[in-house]
Amino acid sequence: MIEFRIDRRSGVAAYLQLVQQTRQALRLGLLKPGDRLPTAKEVVAATAMNPNTVLKAYRELERDGLVEARRGLGTFVRQSLARPEAASDGQLRAELTAWMDRALSGALEHEDVEALFKAVLQEHDLRTPEGT
Amino acid sequence: MTWLAWRQQRLQILISIGLVLLTTAALVYLRFDAASLLPNQAAVRERYQGLVFNMPLFLLALPVLLGMFAGAPLFAREIEQGTLVFGLTQSISRTRWWATKLAVAGLPVAVAVTALGLVGSWALEPVNFLLSSRMSTPLFEIQGTTIGAYTVLAFAIGATAGLLVRSTLAGMAITLVTYLGVLVVVADVLRPHYQAPLYVAERFRPGPLNLPSDAWLVGHGYLDAAGNEISVSRINCQGDIATCFADQGVVQRFSQFHPGDRFWPFQLAESGLVLLLVGGLLALGAWALRRRLS
C-alpha cells in the first residue's frame, strides 16, 4: 500500500502533494487497478494531517477517473498510469539513461542536468500547450 | 458524582472521622472510670481535675480544625490546581457539583461530631461537679447538639471562604477568625437572651451567691431600700464589707441566672441559630458559584 509524505516547505498544497504522489505511484506501477488506497484515518494516523485534505485529494483523483470510492469498503484504483516505455526495461528509459551517463561524465553537475532536463521539458510544454 | 467527591476528599474525611471517634472513645472511658470512683468525689477530682480543665479547650478547637482542614480546601484547592475547569466542563450542573461535594465531605463529619456531642453530654455527667455551669463557654459549645452545629458552621465558612478568595491558606485563616468571632458574639451577646433569666433578690450579706450549682449566672447587682439598682464601690471599704456596703445604701443583692434544666432547650436554640447562619453562608456560596466562579 502507498505511503504518503508531506513536504511542508515545497509550497505545494498538501492535497495536491497527495494527488501527485498517487499519480506518481500509478505511473511507476506501485499502484495497480484494484488496489485499495489507505483510508483517510490510516493516512492521518501516520501523517497527522487534516483528514479533509485526504478526502479532497481522493475526490480529485476520483474526478480524474483514476480511483473510485466504494461505499463502506474504501477507495480503489480504477486505472493505471503505468506505460511500458517508462518501465525499467523500456526503450525510452534506456535511451534517457544513456543520455544521463553522457551528461554526467562530461562537465555537467547533478544540478545542471536537472535544470537542463526541466528547461527542455518546459520548452516542450510551451510549444504544445495542450500538454501530453 | 458521589464517588468522585468521596475519592477526592476521602483522606480528609477518614482522618476527621478517626479523630472524632478517638475523642468519643476517650470520653466513654472517662465516663465509666469516673463513675466507678464515685461517690468518692475526692478520688475523681484527683484523677480528672487536670483533664477536665484542658479537654474543653481541645473540644472547642475541634470544629474549627475540621472546618479549616476539610472545608477550606474543598473548592479552593480545585481552583488552585485548575481542576475546577475540569469539573465544570462536564455534563453535570454547577449546582449539583457544588452540593455533592459539600454533602459528601461535610455530612459524615457533621454526623460523627454530633454523635460525639451527645455521647459527651452523657460522659461528662460524673465529672460535672468539677466544672462550672455547663451552659457557659466553653462547656456549652462542646457537647449536646451544638458541637455538631458549630462543626457544620466552621465547615461552611471554610468551604465558602475558599470559593470566594480562591486560596486554601486564606480560606483557613478566614475560617479561624470568623469562627472565633461567631463563638464570642453568640456566647456573650445572644445566648443569655434565649429566654428571660430567673431573678432572685435577697437581703444583702457578704459571701457567695446562693444559687444551684448548675445554674448559669448572667447578672448580679445591688439594690437600695427603694429597690433601685445602685452601683457600689469596694475600693474605699476599710474593715467590714457589710458595713461599708450598708453605708453606701445597699439593702439587697440580686442575681439573674438560667437554671441548669434549661441546658437542652438552649442547646436546641443555639444549634438552630448556628444552622441558620450556615444557611446564609451556603446561599452566599451558591451565589458565588453562579456569579463569580471562573
Added chain:
Amino acid sequence: MTEGSAALDAAGLGKRYRRGWGLRDCTFQLPPGRVTALIGPNGAGKSTLMRLASGLIRPTSGTIRVLGQKPGRKGTHRKLAFLAQDKPLYRSFTVQEMLRAGAELNPGWDHDYARRLVAEADVPTNARIGTLSGGQRTRVALAMALGRRPALLLLDEPLADLDPLARKEVMQTLMAEVADMGMTVVLSSHVIADLEDVCDHLLLLAGGRVRLAGDIEDLLGEHRLMIGSRDLELPPHTVVEARTTERQATVLVRTTERVDANGWEEHKPTLEELALAHLRSARKEVAA
C-alpha cells in the same frame, strides 16, 4: 452556510474583565466537520473564547451558540468537550480512577473508547496522574475529552510544552479521531507551524477582535506575497502589510486576481506568513 448549522456561532460576542475587554464584537461562524486554527498572540482572547463556549464564563455582550444552543449553567453542552491549556486532571487519581470520574460526570461517556485511547498511548492505567510525563498527561486529558464523544472539541494550546515526538503523536491521534467521527475541532496555538497541515479553517484573533476568518485554502488563494526592490511602486491592491529592508520590499496583498505587477516576484504565502502579516498589521493599528 445556513443559520444554525454552524458548530460555533458568535454574534457581537464580547467579554469584559476588570482589566478591560478580553474579547470584543466578535462575529463569526465555524463550519461543522472542519478543523479550525484559532491563532493569535497571548492575550488575544483565544482562551476567553473557549471558556465562553464551554459555559465557564458568560458573555458581557452578544451571544455565542454551541451547536445551536446557548451555553447554560447545566454543565457544558453534552456534545462539546473542552481541554484547557494546563490539562486539568486530579493529580492524586490513577488513570483508571480518572476515567471512572469521566464516566460519573457524563451520561454519554464511552468508556471502552476512552480506555482504548489511553492504551494506545501506552499509559499504564494504574499510574497516578501526578507521575505522568507531559505527553502522557496530554494523552489522558485528550482521552477524557474524547470519551464524551463530542461533536465539537475545543483544545486550548494542546501542544504547548510537548516534545516534537509527543506533538506528532497527539496530532496523529486527534486527526485519526476526526477522520473517524467527523467532529469539529478548534485548536488554539501561538505556534502556527504546528497547525499548518492540520487545520483547514482559520480564525485569527488580535486584541480581542477577529482579524481574519475563513477557509485556509481560500484565504491563501486570496493573498499574494510580493517580493521586489523597495523602489518599486506598490501593487494596486489591498496591502495587508509592507516590510522593507535596505533594498528589498516584501508586501502581502489581498486579491483574487493575478497581480502581474512589473518587477515583483509573486509567491503564494504560507499560513504562517499570512497569519503573521495580519497580526503585525493589527499590532501597528493598535499602536497608531
